[in-house]
Amino acid sequence: MPKSSKVAAPAQPAGTAESGASVRLSVRKTYKLYIGGKFPRSESGRTFVVDGDNVALASRKDARDAVVAARAAQPGWAGATAYNRGQVLYRVAEMVEARRAEFAALGVAAGELDAVIDRWVWYAGWADKIAQVTGGANPVAGPFFNISAPEPTGVVAVVAPPTLLGLVSVIAPAVVTGNTAVVLAADPQIAITLAEAFATSDVPGGVVNVLTGRYAETAPWLAAHADVNALDLTGVESAELAAELERAAAGTLKRVLRPPAGGADFTADPGLRPMTALLETKTVWHPKGF
Amino acid sequence: MFEYAPAPESRSVVDIADSYGLFIDGEFRAPADGDAFKTINPASEEVLAEVATAGPEDVDRAVAAARRAFPAWSALPGAERSKYLFRIARIIQERSRELAVLESLDNGKPIKETRDVDLPLVAAHFFYYAGWADKLAYAGFGPDPRPIGVAGQVIPWNFPLLMLAWKVAPALATGNTVVLKPAETTPLSALFFADVCRQAELPPGVVNIVTGAGDTGAYLVAHPDVDKVAFTGSTEVGREIARTVAGTGKRLTLELGGKAANIVFDDAPIDQAVEGIVDGIFFNQGHVCCAGSRLLVQESVADHLMDSLKRRMATLRVGDPLDKNTDVGAINSAAQLARIRELSEIGAQEGAERWSPPCELPERGFWFAPTVFTGVTQAHRIAREEIFGPVLSVLTFRTPAEAIEKANNTPYGLSAGVWTEKGSRILAVADKLRAGVIWANTFNKFDPASPFGGYKESGYGREGGRHGLEAYLA
Numbered sequence: 001m002p003k004s005s006k007v008a009a010p011a012q013p014a015g016t017a018e019s020g021a022s023v024r025l026s027v028r029k030t031y032k033l034y035i036g037g038k039f040p041r042s043e044s045g046r047t048f049v050v051d052g053d054n055v056a057l058a059s060r061k062d063a064r065d066a067v068v069a070a071r072a073a074q075p076g077w078a079g080a081t082a083y084n085r086g087q088v089l090y091r092v093a094e095m096v097e098a099r100r101a102e103f104a105a106l107g108v109a110a111g112e113l114d115a116v117i118d119r120w121v122w123y124a125g126w127a128d129k130i131a132q133v134t135g136g137a138n139p140v141a142g143p144f145f146n147i148s149a150p151e152p153t154g155v156v157a158v159v160a161p162p163t164l165l166g167l168v169s170v171i172a173p174a175v176v177t178g179n180t181a182v183v184l185a186a187d188p189q190i191a192i193t194l195a196e197a198f199a200t201s202d203v204p205g206g207v208v209n210v211l212t213g214r215y216a217e218t219a220p221w222l223a224a225h226a227d228v229n230a231l232d233l234t235g236v237e238s239a240e241l242a243a244e245l246e247r248a249a250a251g252t253l254k255r256v257l258r259p260p261a262g263g264a265d266f267t268a269d270p271g272l273r274p275m276t277a278l279l280e281t282k283t284v285w286h287p288k289g290f
Numbered sequence: 291m292f293e294y295a296p297a298p299e300s301r302s303v304v305d306i307a308d309s310y311g312l313f314i315d316g317e318f319r320a321p322a323d324g325d326a327f328k329t330i331n332p333a334s335e336e337v338l339a340e341v342a343t344a345g346p347e348d349v350d351r352a353v354a355a356a357r358r359a360f361p362a363w364s365a366l367p368g369a370e371r372s373k374y375l376f377r378i379a380r381i382i383q384e385r386s387r388e389l390a391v392l393e394s395l396d397n398g399k400p401i402k403e404t405r406d407v408d409l410p411l412v413a414a415h416f417f418y419y420a421g422w423a424d425k426l427a428y429a430g431f432g433p434d435p436r437p438i439g440v441a442g443q444v445i446p447w448n449f450p451l452l453m454l455a456w457k458v459a460p461a462l463a464t465g466n467t468v469v470l471k472p473a474e475t476t477p478l479s480a481l482f483f484a485d486v487c488r489q490a491e492l493p494p495g496v497v498n499i500v501t502g503a504g505d506t507g508a509y510l511v512a513h514p515d516v517d518k519v520a521f522t523g524s525t526e527v528g529r530e531i532a533r534t535v536a537g538t539g540k541r542l543t544l545e546l547g548g549k550a551a552n553i554v555f556d557d558a559p560i561d562q563a564v565e566g567i568v569d570g571i572f573f574n575q576g577h578v579c580c581a582g583s584r585l586l587v588q589e590s591v592a593d594h595l596m597d598s599l600k601r602r603m604a605t606l607r608v609g610d611p612l613d614k615n616t617d618v619g620a621i622n623s624a625a626q627l628a629r630i631r632e633l634s635e636i637g638a639q640e641g642a643e644r645w646s647p648p649c650e651l652p653e654r655g656f657w658f659a660p661t662v663f664t665g666v667t668q669a670h671r672i673a674r675e676e677i678f679g680p681v682l683s684v685l686t687f688r689t690p691a692e693a694i695e696k697a698n699n700t701p702y703g704l705s706a707g708v709w710t711e712k713g714s715r716i717l718a719v720a721d722k723l724r725a726g727v728i729w730a731n732t733f734n735k736f737d738p739a740s741p742f743g744g745y746k747e748s749g750y751g752r753e754g755g756r757h758g759l760e761a762y763l764a
Contacts, residue, residue, distance in 0.1 A: 138755055140737035148741050243537025250532030253747045271432065280745050281752050284720050286730040
């Protein structure tokens with residue numbers, strides 16, 4: 001039985017129930033991919049069944065299309081003011097809050113949902129603060145103005161962990177600083193429902209792209225893709241596959257976030273590392289003089 | 291060009307032994323299988339010394355020594371580690387003339403540069419990181435920053451002692467122990483540094499030096515008891531190291547190649563820009579990963595700028611590295627000279643126009659005259675590949691957007707230069723350039739407080755400044 005039908009139906013208007021309470025068929029959701037702000041089916045036409053729902057099974061071509069969308073969106077997103085990015089991410093928290101019932105129906109516990117929403121808010125606040133914490137003036141020995149500032153590394157491919165809190169904990173730090181992401185989701189229904197929150201939150205199309213399916217099939221293409229700058233392997237369970245993906249990433253010297261040793265604890269304070277691992281430091285020198 | 295009488299620096303300030311062993315656990319020892327190689331002076335091809343080749347067994351011993359030294363070194367109060375590094379900085383200052391001459395002999399770079407750039411920066415780097423050793427909790431990497439363990443470090447031949455300082459100083463300040471492999475063609479200053487460590491009474495095993503070629507580096511990088519790998523060198527080798535390290539959990543930082551754009555706008559002060567262009571590509575014989583090897587000139591000032599640049603290039607003095615008048619020294623090795631020659635020939639074959647000033651080159655040794663190519667397009671190999679020599683490729687542009695597009699049209703992203711009198715243009719262009727270091731109205735400036743490192747295929751991680759600590763903290 002599709003999970004979506006677990007959502008309680010609203011009460012029927014009075015006077016329409018004479019012929020029995022269960023005549024109305026619920027309208028089911030079609031779970032598709034999320035690429036460039038749209039919800040396309042897989043170009044391959046493939047689906048797989050999850051809890052009775054037919055879910056799009058992303059292909060290599062879908063992964064490449066998602067990279068194109070992410071690359072196209074990146075300069076605009078990075079060029080938006082940090083204040084603006086922070087507000088957009090805060091808006092995501094609002095939209096997730098509004099979808100609590102839907103996430104609950106997908107099996108996300110109330111406590112986890114609280115943590116998910118609070119994490120969005122936490123990261124939203126970082127948008128216009130991370131540069132001050134990780135950058136600043138450098139006291140060089142000479143008549144120069146010298147300043148370092150973080151910049152997004154570009155397009156990040158993410159193998160996401162299965163829980164909603166895990167998913168949010170890898171997407172938010174990637175995009176808050178101006179990167180765009182191609183996310184290989186583990187739980188398709190949760191991920192696509194989150195994508196619906198993005199689609200209604202002023203997150204520009206292409207900033208987050210979500211592919212559902214088998215990451216073991218799509219991740220190697222992203223790991224070797226020459227237009228991907230970084231690879232987050234947090235959701236990879238097999239050490240062997242993680243090593244293989246890291247080797248593939250070496251071909252273009254991608255920044256790689258390895259799966260956390262001993263498993264990730266997403267309830268802990270994430271610290272700065274999830275953000276700084278996907279940032280470059282740019283240092284600018286200029287002479288001082290009259 | 292003015293005639294100058296030669297002003298040679300004295301060789302007698304440095305005493306080079308006939309042969310050197312490996313520095314492991316605080317003493318020099320012979321390699322397990324007795325293999326050795328010769329290091330030569332590239333300006334004369336004279337053999338300077340015979341140096342041990344470290345094989346797998348030697349690398350094993352060096353890593354074991356570093357591992358044994360790690361618990362005590364990392365447990366030392368930061369203030370104590372700090373004082374060791376201050377001692378090292380002071381000893382380098384005291385021995386800087388000797389080390390400068392040594393570096394010029396083994397590398398071929400002019401004494402003016404080793405004396406005024408390399409050695410002062412080496413000392414400054416140790417001085418800078420010495421002060422961090424007891425302040426790590428304030429560095430922004432969490433309340434209880436811990437060292438990683440044994441660091442395996444592989445460095446290039448272009449700035450031998452400076453690259454050693456960039457690697458060793460932050461590693462020791464953070465409580466790691468190191469095994470360092472200097473480049474095959476420039477091992478001597480690292481071996482002299484071993485003596486600096488001895489003078490500073492650094493505990494045995496905290497710094498180990500293994501000499502050799504690529505094989506020695508490969509053993510070190512792949513060694514299972516190395517926790518952290520740091521490499522400076524070519525992008526090709528960097529990729530190989532990243533593959534080797536994949537799946538091992540070792541931490542890795544890479545500082546790799548570059549093909550920096552040096553962008554000159556029509557309102558730039560041309561004479562200053564010319565100085566910056568010359569410094570950008572002819573400093574250190576162009577053996578600089580962040581060299582300004584692609585000059586992008588706005589079309590309207592290109593002719594004027596090229597006239598000035600050629601005039602200035604004609605005054606560069608190429609020759610004896612130990613002569614204090616020398617601007618451009620010897621190419622570091624026969625292999626590097628062959629590569630520079632090959633790419634330069636390809637540049638001419640592909641249709642770019644080649645020019646060098648009249649320039650008398652010494653008969654012995656490895657030499658290459660400062661060279662500029664005009665009429666270069668983005669498709670030319672001399673515009674795409676790192677030459678790592680005194681060869682400048684000149685391209686033109688009409689609009690700022692075109693300049694940015696061309697500057698970023700490379701897999702590298704280490705550095706870039708911008709020349710314009712307009713402040714807002716500097717800031718806007720600097721924002722758009724995908725490179726780790728941007729020099730505006732200057733070029734090739736370095737400082738221990740200033741983070742250095744690349745975007746894209748120029749590698750990852752930063753060396754220098756507070757940022758440089760991160761690579762050595764768990």
